[in-house]
Amino acid sequence: MPAGCETKAGRDIAGEPIMSKDDFILKAEGIYKSYRMGSTEVEVLKGVDLGVRKGEFVAIVGASGSGKSTLLHILGALDVPDKGVVAFTGRDLSRYSSGELNRFRSKMVGFVFQFYHLLDELSVLENVFLPTMVSKGIFGWLSCRRWARNRAGELLEQLGLGERANHKPYQLSGGERQRVAIGRALMNEPSVLLADEPTGNLDSATGNGILETFKELNRAGQTIVMVSHDERVARRAGRIVTLTDGKICRG
Amino acid sequence: MYKIILSIRYLVKRRIAYFAVLAVALCVFIVVVVMTVMTGLVSDFKQKNHRFVGDCVVGTESLVGFAYYEDFVKKLEQEDIIEGVSAVIKSYALVSPFGTERNLGIEIMGIEPVRHSRATGFGQTLYHHKDDVSRAFEQTYDPNQAGCVIGIELVLSRDSEGRYGYDSDPTGLGLAISCFPLTAKGALAKVGAGLVNTKTFYYSDNSHSGLARVDGSMIYLPFEEAQILCGMDGPVKRANVIHIKFKPKVKLETGYERVASLWRSFREEKADHRHADLLEKVTVQSWGNYRRSSIAAMEKEQTMMTVMFALVGLTTVFIVFVVTYMIISHKSKDIGILKSIGVSNANVMLLFLSFAFLVGFLGSAIGTVGGWRFLVHINGIEKWLYEKFEYQPLWDREIFAIGDIPNTIDLKVLGVIILSAIGACLAGALLPCRQAAKQKPVETLQVSQL
Numbered sequence: 274m275p276a277g278c279e280t281k282a283g284r285d286i287a288g289e290p291i292m293s294k295d296d297f298i299l300k301a302e303g304i305y306k307s308y309r310m311g312s313t314e315v316e317v318l319k320g321v322d323l324g325v326r327k328g329e330f331v332a333i334v335g336a337s338g339s340g341k342s343t344l345l346h347i348l349g350a351l352d353v354p355d356k357g358v359v360a361f362t363g364r365d366l367s368r369y370s371s372g373e374l375n376r377f378r379s380k381m382v383g384f385v386f387q388f389y390h391l392l393d394e395l396s397v398l399e400n401v402f403l404p405t406m407v408s409k410g411i412f413g414w415l416s417c418r419r420w421a422r423n424r425a426g427e428l429l430e431q432l433g434l435g436e437r438a439n440h441k442p443y444q445l446s447g448g449e450r451q452r453v454a455i456g457r458a459l460m461n462e463p464s465v466l467l468a469d470e471p472t473g474n475l476d477s478a479t480g481n482g483i484l485e486t487f488k489e490l491n492r493a494g495q496t497i498v499m500v501s502h503d504e505r506v507a508r509r510a511g512r513i514v515t516l517t518d519g520k521i522c523r524g
Numbered sequence: 525m526y527k528i529i530l531s532i533r534y535l536v537k538r539r540i541a542y543f544a545v546l547a548v549a550l551c552v553f554i555v556v557v558v559m560t561v562m563t564g565l566v567s568d569f570k571q572k573n574h575r576f577v578g579d580c581v582v583g584t585e586s587l588v589g590f591a592y593y594e595d596f597v598k599k600l601e602q603e604d605i606i607e608g609v610s611a612v613i614k615s616y617a618l619v620s621p622f623g624t625e626r627n628l629g630i631e632i633m634g635i636e637p638v639r640h641s642r643a644t645g646f647g648q649t650l651y652h653h654k655d656d657v658s659r660a661f662e663q664t665y666d667p668n669q670a671g672c673v674i675g676i677e678l679v680l681s682r683d684s685e686g687r688y689g690y691d692s693d694p695t696g697l698g699l700a701i702s703c704f705p706l707t708a709k710g711a712l713a714k715v716g717a718g719l720v721n722t723k724t725f726y727y728s729d730n731s732h733s734g735l736a737r738v739d740g741s742m743i744y745l746p747f748e749e750a751q752i753l754c755g756m757d758g759p760v761k762r763a764n765v766i767h768i769k770f771k772p773k774v775k776l777e778t779g780y781e782r783v784a785s786l787w788r789s790f791r792e793e794k795a796d797h798r799h800a801d802l803l804e805k806v807t808v809q810s811w812g813n814y815r816r817s818s819i820a821a822m823e824k825e826q827t828m829m830t831v832m833f834a835l836v837g838l839t840t841v842f843i844v845f846v847v848t849y850m851i852i853s854h855k856s857k858d859i860g861i862l863k864s865i866g867v868s869n870a871n872v873m874l875l876f877l878s879f880a881f882l883v884g885f886l887g888s889a890i891g892t893v894g895g896w897r898f899l900v901h902i903n904g905i906e907k908w909l910y911e912k913f914e915y916q917p918l919w920d921r922e923i924f925a926i927g928d929i930p931n932t933i934d935l936k937v938l939g940v941i942i943l944s945a946i947g948a949c950l951a952g953a954l955l956p957c958r959q960a961a962k963q964k965p966v967e968t969l970q971v972s973q974l
Contacts, residue, residue, distance in 0.1 A: 403865065
């Protein structure tokens with residue numbers, strides 16, 4: 274691995290060792306979030322408290338519209354709460370500068386979405402190493418592109434897509450696309466993998482394959498927070514958190 | 525790096541981007557062709573004016589002229605910055621070709637051909653005596669009469685290819701030229717004695733300066749003859765203008781300053797002389813200022829053309845705006861994905877600005893190559909159109925003083941055109957790019973948005 278290409282697993286974006294005094298890698302306290310729909314204000318989250326420890330596999334379940342995805346987006350700094358604190362390794366995300374938030378999204382968390390969200394213009398391999406390319410300047414990228422290509426190739430091999438590296442996303446099945454999305458999320462060795470209904474768009478056999486992949490990753494020490502409306506899917510996680518009426522009612 | 529890769533892929537994969545490239549290419553093509561022709565015309569016109577006038581002019585617009593010019597010519601000739609000096613008589617006259625009842629109003633210039641050729645490009649404009657300017661006024665028809673050099677448009681006409689039907693021997697054309705001689709006070713010198721001085725001249729050569737107005741209205745006469753015709757040959761001789769050429773290494777500005785300073789001291793020296801008042805109206809001007817009235821019109825046209833094509837450029841800005849807006853609308857999911865993996869707002873903006881830059885760069889390259897190829901063949905195309913269809917869309921060579929359509933691309937102008945095109949693309953893309961940067965990933969990645 275060339276100098277400067279290594280990811281920062283085990284460290285926060287300021288380079289400090291992760292894990293805080295209360296041992297939560299990701300912690301949300303008193304999260305409130307509301308949206309305006311037409312003339313009415315819809316309160317989605319009404320004081321959510323959630324802590325995720327390193328190496329945990331947490332599933333957040335709840336009915337459609339219960340605020341699961343909103344909570345996940347807030348945990349991954351894609352959205353900001355109206356009230357409340359989200360802390361990563363003990364540091365409040367609201368205190369991060371915009372540059373730090375970008376680095377947080379790039380290196381500390383990896384997103385897997387229900388609809389895969391791959392870039393159509395890029396090949397499978399390019400989609401996987403995109404997060405590394407994004408986190409480097411031109412010269413930084415040129416110095417570690419060989420390493421990044423190799424790592425992306427290894428990830429695709431692990432995910433059973435070694436033969437598909439040069440294909441375009443539209444040439445893949447739904448399950449294959451989701452595995453590419455997982456590869457992309459893992460590329461920078463994030464501290465937390467955030468998955469939003471990762472099996473929601475797949476048939477049950479393909480969905481099981483994805484969940485198996487998650488279980489394997491978790492066994493290897495990967496922290497995972499997964500959102501699902503399906504209790505059967507959620508049961509594959511180590512801990513289930515239920516979101517009802519904007520609050521955690523079972524954890 | 526991802527910005528470069530993605531912007532290239534967006535450009536290659538999205539057909540609508542081709543329209544933007546095509547719009548820029550067309551715009552650049554048109555501007556390159558028009559500006560090259562226009563710049564060529566203006567620059568050619570300036571060069572011809574420069575050759576006609578020399579570097580600097582000391583003179584007056586008054587037909588009375590000014591006295592003591594010989595003293596000032598001597599003074600100038602002692603200066604080491606001066607290459608050539610030529611005093612000139614300039615006036616208006618009536619000319620009547622022998623054997624006709626016609627009278628024509630023309631301009632006359634009295635010159636000493638050798639001196640005048642040293643101060644201006646006069647010698648090179650002659651046809652028969654180009655190699656021996658001293659014989660410019662020699663004619664063989666009547667040895668007792670003086671010769672005259674006639675502006676080419678007054679004696680010859682051009683064919684459709686712009687060629688003059690030159691005579692092998694310009695003998696036989698006699699002209700009676702009449703002037704109203706003036707006293708040093710500006711009064712008619714021959715009141716009660718027929719008012720005019722008339723003298724016969726025979727056509728000895730023609731002059732092709734390339735300036736339509738000069739070639740169509742000017743007759744050059746021997747200096748002394750013109751001086752007599754205009755009544756400037758009294759005890760204190762007068763002339764209207766002194767044309768000056770500086771040595772090659774002398775900068776125009778430096779030479780002009782020196783001549784102006786010499787003239788000021790000369791005027792002070794002559795302040796108590798009898799005709800000192802005539803010196804007051806004399807000005808020292810660079811060639812550009814002296815021909816300002818002619819050149820300014822051309823430059824104005826060039827400026828107007830530039831403004832008009834800037835308006836065409838606005839259309840390109842709008843097209844790029846629409847295309848970028850459409851691409852960004854189609855790519856809002858990509859923006860959400862990029863932001864979810866840590867791409868900043870500024871970098872999202874730069875990504876789509878890179879796309880606009882590529883549109884501008886590629887369009888400029890295609891437009892420039894197309895314009896260059898067209899300009900290389902423009903005269904051939906025009907000739908072919910004329911031969912095939914008798915159609916001369918641009919250049920009626922029977923009218924225009926310039927033989928060929930100017931087609932030498934000015935690299936500085938080309939650079940400005942390319943930079944403007946790229947700038948226009950960036951300007952057109954700026955607003956959609958800003959909107960792209962502001963998009964929130966949670967909104968663009970929502971299931972309802974897909």
